Amino acid sequence: MSTDVGGSGPASAPVPDPNPAGRVTKPLGGSPVSARWRIVGWIVLTTALALIALLVTVRSLLIAGVDRDANDDVVQEIQEFTTFAGEAVDPLTAQPYTSVGELLERYLSRQNASAGEVILGVTGDEVLYLGSSGRGNDETYRLSADTDLLQDLREDPSASGVRETAAGTMRWGKVEVEAGTEDGTLITAAFTRGGYAQVQETVTVIFFVALGGLLFTAGIAWLVAGQILRPIRDVRRVATEITESDLTARVPVQGRDDVAALASTFNDMLDRLEHAYVTQRNFIDDASHELRTPITVIRGHLELIDDDPRSRAATLALVDGELSRMARIVSDLLLLVKAERPDFVQAAPVDVAVLMLDLEAKMQALGDRRWLLMEVAEGAVALDSQRITQAVLQLGANAVQYTPEDSDVRIGSAYEGAGPDRQLRIWVEDAGPGVTEEEAAVIFERFEHGSANSLPADRRSAGQRGGAGLGLAIVRAIADGHAGSAWVRS
Structure with missing residues (x-):
């Protein structure tokens, strides 16, 4: 009969005991909210902050655009009138205008005021010409009828500015004009309330669209978080199914991400625990099975021992032999248990x-x-x-x-x-x-x-x-x- 032993390769390094002191770990304090809700909450919070920042930025840019457009309209109107006044001639005489009223009337007749824009020609104490409906953004307010404001604008040393009126914020500019012995003032104003209203409508639409997107994001986050945390729930479920006598339950592993790696690591840990448990159980079963016979033999002979020296010597020799065999069995079993260790x-x-x-x-x-x-x-x-x-x-x-x-x-x-x-x-x-x-x-x-x-x-x-x-x-x-x-x- 031929018996062979074959082998190659170095032994693996010993694995350190992760809990050598056998200490009992206690759960640390933490949030009572589930991980799924925390994930959804953080995603919704960060998304909401981003959307709020977006809304504020868009609103600021749109309002700045309304103010910029109003200023541009005023500046453009003043520049156009300045150019017209320097070049205009009376079509009847082919000479420069000698009447401020005629000059202003001629200029205003050629202009079309845009929404929210008012162009006034003022001579003396009266508003002679109104280039548009004069309404700004408020149907009940007419700049031409606000004599106090017109007087203040004419007396204001500045050529342009911003005033608050019953129709909202008004950006204005003026040009002093002289013709012959007469003088007058061209006042152009742009009301921004209409533009602000359009901005608010746009922001409101964006807000509700963003709110719908936020709710949709929350739903997607809930589903994705549930899918990501599913292996963790499986780990928890398997942990509750494991008993001291049944270590066969395993966590299903899907994918190759970090959570799947956690599930694989948990399964590897269960494999090691099950292997250690089986080894321990086999050792106990083997030891109890093999040691039962010599113990029975020793007990039986000790119960029948008498005072005859030869009988006592024979019994003691038999007991010594059985004890030696028991020691050999225990030594071999311990060696086989040690063989399961990586440093064997x-x-x-x-x-x-x-x-x-x-x-x-x-x-x-x-x-x-x-x-x-x-x-x-x-x-x-x-x-x-x-x-x-x-x-x-x-x-x-x-x-x-x-x-x-x-x-x-x-x-x-x-x-x-x-x-x-x-x-x-x-x-x-x-x-x-x-x-x-x-x-x-x-x-x-x-x-x-x-x-x-x-x-x-x-x-x-x-x-x-x-x-x-x-x-x-x-x-x-x-x-x-x-x-x-x-x-x-x-």
């Missing part, structure tokens, strides 16, 4: 030829057999020499247990594959009774025995008895720790 194997470069020679020397002490080193691989391999030695010596002990004295036990090593995928194979071959195919499939499990374990004592080597069935499980654990495998050929 500590790999380092090892010369394979030196390792094989050392193994042959150590195996000589296992029993009176002809130990034959058949093949030796050369070169360095990253492995844990102590664990490999433990595994190979266990295979050698099995060979001694089920082979007669002076029989051949062959060992060797060889490489399989090439390049970075090359693996080292170490094998032990004996002439034992072998195992069936069914046994070969499970012989490396814990507490599994081949049919050879039931052989009569006269067909086993002297002083050997069947073990607990943990030796080959340890061999496989060591092989697994090296990213390799263990198998048997019969």
Whole structure:
């Protein structure tokens, strides 16, 4: 029968304990509002602030545009009249005008006042000409009828300005004109109330459109936040489903974003917890199962012990043997539990030829057999020499247990594959009774025995008895720790 152990690759670094002190974490104080509502609230708040800033900016720009247009209309009208007054001639005499009234009448007859604009020609104390309806933005107000305001405008030393009237803000400009012995004043004014009203209508429309957009944004934010937080809700749901005896629940992972990574990390944590729980439970089950028999044997013999020295000596020898077997079982189980840890194997470069020679020397002490080193691989391999030695010596002990004295036990090593995928194979071959195919499939499990374990004592080597069935499980654990495998050929 040939048993092989193959493996390659360094051991992984130990994983630090995230909570070495075993402390109990307490929830920190926070908002009672759910994360979904907080996300929606912040999105709506920032969007609302942006829209408010937009409305204020648009309103300010539109109002500034109305004021600028009113000023431009006044300036344009003054410039046009100044040009006209300097060049105009009476069509009847082909000479410059000698009457201010005629000059103003001629100019105003050629003008069309725009909405909110008023053009007045004033001579003496009377308003002689009105270039438009004179209404500004208020149907009940006429600038031509406001004699006090007209008098103030004529006496104002400034050529232009802003006045508040019953029709709202008025931007005005004036030009003093003389013709012959007469003088007069051209006053042009632009009322901004109509423009302001249009601005307010525009801002109102924008406001309601923005409000509708804000509500739509809130709805979209609610749906998107729910979709983003769905894995977190799944984590919470799975956490509530997990019990101390059932760690199989997992969070469904969708997508590749950060929240999906959180779900994957949570599932990995559950895998580690479940693996640790299963390992602990298996250890307890195995220990209770295997230790029950020697405890029963010890108790039964101690209950029947008598005063006969020979009987007492035999009983104590049997008890000592069973206690030794119990100690060996516990030691093997603890080793298998330790094999689940990432630091079980500590790999380092090892010369394979030196390792094989050392193994042959150590195996000589296992029993009176002809130990034959058949093949030796050369070169360095990253492995844990102590664990490999433990595994190979266990295979050698099995060979001694089920082979007669002076029989051949062959060992060797060889490489399989090439390049970075090359693996080292170490094998032990004996002439034992072998195992069936069914046994070969499970012989490396814990507490599994081949049919050879039931052989009569006269067909086993002297002083050997069947073990607990943990030796080959340890061999496989060591092989697994090296990213390799263990198998048997019969």
